[in-house]
Amino acid sequence: MELKRLFLLLLFLICGNAFAQILSSNLEKKTMALGEINHLVIKINNLNNQQVSAAPENELLPFHFEEIKDSIGIQPDLYQRRIEFSVYEEGTFTIPELEFKVGDRILKTIPYEIDVINTAQKGDQITDIMKNKEVKLEVKDYWELYKWYLLAALAVIAVIVLIVLFIKWGRxxxxxxxxxxxxxxxxxxxxxxxxxxxxxxxxxxxxxxxxxxxxxxxxxxxxxxxxxxxxxxxxxxxxxxxxxxxxxxxxxxxxxxxxxxxxxxxxxxxxxxxxxxxxxxxxxxxxxxxxxxxxxxxxx
Missing domain, CATH: 1.20.120 (Four Helix Bundle (Hemerythrin (Met), subunit A))
Incomplete structure (x- = not known):
């Protein structure tokens, strides 16, 4: 009799777990370069036609994470959300626990830490293969080389002066x-x-x-x-x-x-x-x- 009760209890637990909702998440990269595209995929299985409530599209991730694409797929037994995002600042950023409400239950993802690096700072040392050749330049040569820079600088100064005058008197x-x-x-x-x-x-x-x-x-x-x-x-x-x-x-x-x-x-x-x-x-x-x-x- 005791064995029968134990068997029924074990069967009840197995059935309960089999029909419970299971949330899983997967982050493609935990280290990424500035502006590089990363992906976060969230799945909820065993929905049994229950409604899933979560943050609206393009508003799931916190500040600093620039969401490029947020696609949601819903089937009778599966909810899947795929977020494509980038980060444009260096540092370590955290994706906190994200909440999803399934029926009366609240499911949460695990938090992730992402390191964002500037790969441009990792350049190899550049060495000249031959010595530079010294060339003597005259005033005319310098003028030809830098005349457009000089004219552009004068134009910028003139524009700045006009803007200052406009702000001070015109507005x-x-x-x-x-x-x-x-x-x-x-x-x-x-x-x-x-x-x-x-x-x-x-x-x-x-x-x-x-x-x-x-x-x-x-x-x-x-x-x-x-x-x-x-x-x-x-x-x-x-x-x-x-x-x-x-x-x-x-x-x-x-x-x-x-x-x-x-x-x-x-x-x-x-x-x-x-x-x-x-x-x-x-x-x-x-x-x-x-x-x-x-x-x-x-x-x-």
Missing amino acids: SKKSQPVVVTNQTLKELDSLKKKKYIEEGNYRSFYVELIDISRKFITTQYRVPADVLLTDDLVQLIKENNTISQENEKVVEDVFVRGDLVKFAKTFPDKEIMEKDFTDIREFVKRSSKDLEFENLRKDV
Whole structure:
């Protein structure tokens, strides 16, 4: 009798495992060159016609992974997703656990670490097979060699001068602080209407919020926020004292959180997103006080 029960229990476990969903993943390369194409394949077997829920196409991988193609194949008993991607920065990057919901179950892939290298730095030493021959050049020869470079440099200088004059006089009215502030507030209102916060789409929300903020700081404070990394930008605004300490803290907190969201290292809730949006909006409104204080300091 005991043997029969043991046999039935073993049969039950085997049948349960046989019909359970099995998730597997395979990464083609764990070391890749800059811009090289890599593939990640994810499969779920034994679906039994159950629906699979996951991140939308081209949004499964975190920031830094440039998705080229994201193809999904679904059959009654098989779900397969093949992602073709590249990375355009050197370093070690992590593909975290990726979640897939099958019916009421949550299945996760294993994390992967990928090393991205610049193969151009691994060139062999080049040795001349014969000595260079010295040739004496006259002024005419130098002119023929470099005249186009000289003319191009003069043309670039002339264009730069014209651009500076155009910005200083031709567009001075459009660069007034009030105009820049109002334009930025309109952009923030447009962002609010997209309902990223209500939908929990934190990645798109922070990408657009940071872009609007960088553009505003660049125009309003004459700080190259559009090209600086977050750490460098925060250090710069702290050193030049153009922005008040209250506004500095808003920029640092929101920008750092935005970077963490891009790298999929944090997942803010709706309350935090609402607060960051409100803080940036108030920072934009307060910016005119920063500029008034800066003008007074210059006058002194």
